[in-house]
Amino acid sequence: MSSSLFDVRKQLAFYGSYHSHPVNVFIHIFGVPALLWSALVLATRIPSPSFLPEVRYTFNEYLVFDMNTPAVGTTLYFVYYFILEPIAALLYAPQMVVSLLTATAYASRPDGIRDAIIVQVVSWIAQFLGHGLAEGRAPALLDNILGALVLAPFFVHLELLFMLGYRPDLHKQLQNDVGIEIAKIRKEQGEKRRLADKKSS
Template sequence: MSPAAFSLRQQLAFYGAYHSNPTNVWIHITCVPLIVWSAYVLGSHLPRPEALPSIHADFGPYLAFDLNYAAIWAIATELYYFILTPVVTLAHIPIAAFTLLTATAYASQPGSLWTAATVHVLCWLAQFYGHGVHEGRAPALLDNLLGALVLAPLFVHYEALFMLGFLKQTKKDLQNDVGKLNTELRLKKKEVKKE
């Protein structure tokens, strides 16, 4: 893994460079949480790895925990976020936990696999629409699949914090970094056209 993978500023700037259009940002703010939730539902349908202990807990009819692939992904992602940005991650953990617990509980319902798959596909299509029509640029996942998939929820969390008026200096720094990256991209496109 490159050192840039552990630089919050570089990671947010990379992702932000692909999400400058306000309509596209709103599409992502809506769709990314639904994609994560539906992915957790889908991941909860996978057979539990035999190497893992069987841990299950119900917290009422709408919240449940299973140590499964979805839980492993959620925990690993939050640990990565914590390395990048401890304080912001502490604010994100309750959201991530709620998403995982509701998805795990929903996964036990009849028809949950098809519902989650439908939500997942529709949200991905909406994001491609946002990039193609509003952003005018291919999604970040075409340049860095893992980075885009892992960073999307954190980026959306930051966008929500910015909209609520938090982290003003971080927002300003990020906008400057995104501006520089977009300028570099435009210059590269001009060079390619000249050749």
């Protein structure tokens, strides 16, 4: 496994190069958490691995923690985020727990799965519009689907933290890294256009 998978600057520079336009960032701030939450709702329908222990904790009549597929996925996401940026991951943990608990609770509603599918469709449409109209390029998932789907929630979380003044040194480094990535992409796109023009002429 490449060490770059655990390099926060490289991973966020990759993702950030696809999300530099303010309109697209704004869409993602709302759309990505909605996608993650609705994905957790849908994941409740995936049978839990047989090796998982049976763990159940009832907070109240609405919120119940089960060691199920969404819980495993949330845990894996958190571990990865913690490796990338520990403090930011710990700050994100409460939101992850609330998303997990509310998604699990909502999945038990008669119309829960249907509503989650609607949220997925609407959110994905918004994401693609944000990329197509604001960024002028395809989403990151078309180049690295795993990285895009895993990094998206943490990227949005860090964007909000940066707005609040979290680690300005890291923020500046990432802005520089993203600028370099975008410059490379534009250069590659320009070369492709020139080659296409030569072939057509």
